[in-house]
Amino acid sequence: AERSMMQSEKLSVIGELSAGILHEVRNPLTSIKGFLQLLQNEPVINKEYINIIMGEVEQIERIANELLYFTKPNAERFITQDLLTIAKETLFLFETQAAKKNLKLEIQADGCPHRINGDKTQLKQVFVNLVKNAIEATPENRIVTVVLSTTGQQEQVLIKDTGHGIPKNILGKLGKSFFTTKESGTGLGLMITYTIIRNHNGKIKVDSMENEGTTFTLTFPRAE
Numbered sequence: 001a002e003r004s005m006m007q008s009e010k011l012s013v014i015g016e017l018s019a020g021i022l023h024e025v026r027n028p029l030t031s032i033k034g035f036l037q038l039l040q041n042e043p044v045i046n047k048e049y050i051n052i053i054m055g056e057v058e059q060i061e062r063i064a065n066e067l068l069y070f071t072k073p074n075a076e077r078f079i080t081q082d083l084l085t086i087a088k089e090t091l092f093l094f095e096t097q098a099a100k101k102n103l104k105l106e107i108q109a110d111g112c113p114h115r116i117n118g119d120k121t122q123l124k125q126v127f128v129n130l131v132k133n134a135i136e137a138t139p140e141n142r143i144v145t146v147v148l149s150t151t152g153q154q155e156q157v158l159i160k161d162t163g164h165g166i167p168k169n170i171l172g173k174l175g176k177s178f179f180t181t182k183e184s185g186t187g188l189g190l191m192i193t194y195t196i197i198r199n200h201n202g203k204i205k206v207d208s209m210e211n212e213g214t215t216f217t218l219t220f221p222r223a224e
């Protein structure tokens, strides 16, 4: 019980998130419905309305993708997980996206096992969200690195990019109420990431230098 949140606490975190997510999904749905009603009354197909509807559907799709692995935490699924496996599986998912920008995706790890207790789908969601942001922030021909290491009783994961960095004045807003600086962002990725890390008794820290890059540092209690 010590290494995971109480079930009731977890559920309340999910409840808070769900309310916000529902709100974000309802806006594009309302707009889709309105434009479909307009289309119903049009004698010919109106391409402009279709384009608006498509844009809104894509926004819902992005929200759904951010939530892909965010399932209800389940105490029974908290088992020993190997961080190297999760890192490899995550980078594999992004190979095509990285290749389009000629980005190198690299893992640095010593030969030692890096194990923590947790829910694999949720931990993978954390890696996916952070690597996705790293790739999006990094210009062509550069590198995104995942570094695994052990310090004392902690496992540490660095997700390092060589991208545009995060301005100091917005560092404090990360992970809060759908904060995004992207034209078609959801602002959901970090909110979910922070929630999952909390569920795993982990910590997250961000260091960033404008035009040099950003490093997210995660620490989790080591599994025996």
Ligand code: ADP
Pocket: 129, 133, 134, 137, 161, 163, 164, 165, 166, 174, 175, 179, 180, 181, 182, 184, 185, 186, 187, 188, 189, 190, 191, 214
């Ligand atoms: P989204 O990616 O949909 O914008 P996130 O919650 O994943 O939402 O990220 C919130 C914001 O944090 C981003 O819009 C961006 O401004 C900033 N951010 C997150 N990760 C990075 C990064 N690696 N480099 C630069 N900015 C970042």
Ligand code: MG
Pocket: 129, 132, 133, 189, 190
């Ligand atoms: Mg994101």
